[in-house]
Amino acid sequence: GAVVSQHPSWVICKSGTSVKIECRSLDFQATTMFWYRQFPKQSLMLMATSNEGSKATYEQGVEKDKFLINHASLTLSTLTVTSAHPEDSSFYICSARDWGSTEAFFGQGTRLTVV
């Protein structure tokens, strides 16, 4: 199957700093990227959907100025958590899909801890 690589797999940062998470499709064109947040023992909550070259579409309740998503190329999307606070600590995971495809392929996730 197609491979999506997400980095870093874990990160610890101080309150007030920003953290960037990268999601790369290694062997296909990721025309659409999905970003999720998952709290312990809960489901994957869709944060935003981005299409290459376009602005991301954020789900209701997700602050676009706090969670900056860039999808400037067909193989790379980034999520930047700005001015991180302890409540932003969570498991963030991306998935990517090529245009016309139905299945999305997932990155390995990033465990963010804000101290």
Place this chain on the structure above:
Amino acid sequence: GENVEQHPSTLSVQEGDSAVIKCTYSDSASNYFPWYKQELGKRPQLIIDIRSNVGEKKDQRIAVTLNKTAKHFSLHITETQPEDSAVYFCAATTPYKYIFGTGTRLKVLA
């Protein structure tokens, strides 16, 4: 927006018995319905999927059924084994959304 409900939230079965997990969705534009198994801290693993033009699909001990009229789909696992114990998620997707259900924690008791 799209809403995907999943039941039950927890399910315990004896080894060898069957397990059934059900999901309902709200967006009639949904056309692809994957099921995932997720281990703690890992990415979801696709176990089976079904497209909107198909009513049923089977892969060994796992099967999925889809009722488009009622907007619900189900995962069936037969002859459960201890290694089937995990958290399972359904999803309903369109070209623009990929929404997950709330999850089911399945425990297979030996």
